Amino acid sequence: MEYVKTIVLLLIGFVLLVKCSDLFVDAVSSLANNFKVSKMMIALTVAAFGTCAPELAISFNSISSGSGNIALANVLGSNVVNILLIIGLAAFVNPIKVKDEVIKKELPILLLTTIMFALSIAFHYIFENNMNFILNRTDGLIFIFLFSAFIFYIVSVIKSKQGIFEYTKPKYNIWVSILITIVCCVVIVYSSDLVVDNAKTLAALLGVSEKLITMTVVVIGTSLPEMTMTIVASKKGEFDIALGNIIGTNIFNIGIVLGLPLLIYGGFASSSFNLIDIAAVVVAVVVFYLFARNDKVLSKLEGSIMILIFLMYYTYVFLA
Numbered sequence: 001m002e003y004v005k006t007i008v009l010l011l012i013g014f015v016l017l018v019k020c021s022d023l024f025v026d027a028v029s030s031l032a033n034n035f036k037v038s039k040m041m042i043a044l045t046v047a048a049f050g051t052c053a054p055e056l057a058i059s060f061n062s063i064s065s066g067s068g069n070i071a072l073a074n075v076l077g078s079n080v081v082n083i084l085l086i087i088g089l090a091a092f093v094n095p096i097k098v099k100d101e102v103i104k105k106e107l108p109i110l111l112l113t114t115i116m117f118a119l120s121i122a123f124h125y126i127f128e129n130n131m132n133f134i135l136n137r138t139d140g141l142i143f144i145f146l147f148s149a150f151i152f153y154i155v156s157v158i159k160s161k162q163g164i165f166e167y168t169k170p171k172y173n174i175w176v177s178i179l180i181t182i183v184c185c186v187v188i189v190y191s192s193d194l195v196v197d198n199a200k201t202l203a204a205l206l207g208v209s210e211k212l213i214t215m216t217v218v219v220i221g222t223s224l225p226e227m228t229m230t231i232v233a234s235k236k237g238e239f240d241i242a243l244g245n246i247i248g249t250n251i252f253n254i255g256i257v258l259g260l261p262l263l264i265y266g267g268f269a270s271s272s273f274n275l276i277d278i279a280a281v282v283v284a285v286v287v288f289y290l291f292a293r294n295d296k297v298l299s300k301l302e303g304s305i306m307i308l309i310f311l312m313y314y315t316y317v318f319l320a
Contacts, residue, residue, distance in 0.1 A: 006201045013194030014221045017054040020184040020191065027180035030170035034177075053188045054195075054222040056257045061193055063261040067200065068268030069210040070218070072135070075258045076273070076281050077219035079114070079250045083284040084310035086227045090234035090242055091303030097239050098292040106247050107289045109153065113146045114285040117254045118278045125275065134269045140262025147255020195221070211272035215317050250285070280313045 055074055062070035090096060120142060124134040172180065195218060203213040226249055233242040262268075287309065291302040 003202075003205055006198045006205060009194050010198040010202060010217070013191045013198065016187055016191035017057075017195065017222060020053075020187045023180055023184050026171050027177040027184065030172040030174075030177040033170040034174055053185070054191075055253060056260075057188050057191075058195060058218065058222065059257045060261050063265050063268055066268070067210060068135075068270040069272045070199065070214045071258065071261065071268060072270045072273060073211045073214035074218060074222075075253045076277060077215040078223055078253055078257075079281050080284050080310065080313065081219055081223045082226055082246045082250055083288045084306045084313070086223065086230050087243075087246055087288060087298065088303045088306030088310060089227070090231045091298035092300050092307065093231055093303075094234045094237070095300060095303075096234055096242060096298040098243065098296045098298065099240070100296070102243055102247075103289075103293050103296065105153065106244070107292060109150055110247050110251055111285055111289050113143075113150070113251050113254050114282060116142060116146055117258075118282050121273075121278055122275065134267065135258070135262055136267035137263055139267070140259045143255045143259030144263060147251060147259060150251050150255065209272050212317065215314075276316065283309065 055078055058074050059071050062068070062074065087096075120139045121135065170177070199213045199218050200210060202217070203210045206213075226245060230242045230245050233239070233245070284306075287306060291298055291306075294302075
């Protein structure tokens with residue numbers, strides 16, 4: 001009965017997270033449209049940050065409760081899944097055209113942020129002779145600084161191109177958007193408690209690590225909003241939304257989902273990861289960048305290769 005109760009509560013938490021994240025994106029998108037922001041900027045910010053709401057809530061909850069393994073697996077796993085699985089599937093469904101601006105500006109920012117994330121962890125692991133992965137308040141400050149640079153870039157783009165944006169009618173008016181946003185935030189925080197608590201319980205009941213449960217059940221479950229939005233956008237030919245959503249999400253994951261709790265709570269240690277896990281997140285973004293830069297199209301073949309790399313890494317996760 002304990003298994004059934006835990007799984008049911010975990011599923012309820014997922015449903016609430018996904019549904020409220022969907023409403024949250026619509027509501028905040030409506031607010032953004034009222035301020036007349038382009039599709040790419042909405043994808044890089046509102047859509048990306050909105051679909052990160054579950055990860056942010058889970059990260060705060062896990063770090064505050066001393067579960068560093070869940071926090072790190074949440075961010076690392078999400079970034080790998082977002083690129084290799086979600087972008088890979090989207091490209092396989094419909095080849096994605098990549099604009100020059102994305103290759104020259106947005107993808108390099110993602111590449112830099114990811115490499116700095118990997119180096120921060122590797123520094124503690126290698127040079128401090130510590131077999132645990134440790135992240136502290138200084139790392140949090142670095143991640144937030146990188147995120148701030150990303151926001152500065154977005155603001156500069158908005159200011160320079162405000163006059164040529166195509167506007168769309170908001171789904172909700174301002175007051176309805178604000179109400180939905182507040183309610184969804186409350187429910188997302190509550191449902192994240194359900195997910196984290198029951199993920200830990202399930203790991204204990206099954207006798208497996210928190211890393212494995214988080215990298216599979218939690219990460220893939222909370223990535224459903226990104227997956228749905230990106231694949232649908234690709235099928236419709238809305239490539240700016242498909243790419244912007246993932247690029248913004250991954251930068252937000254490192255800068256805020258991990259950086260902000262680190263700054264507030266001071267850091268944590270994680271014993272379930274090694275350099276192969278860190279290499280996986282770097283390989284994912286390097287492959288993404290090289291494929292996009294190659295001929296400015298993410299083809300079906302390249303999408304298939306990304307999915308294959310994802311399957312190889314997750315086979316390692318299961319067997320490790």
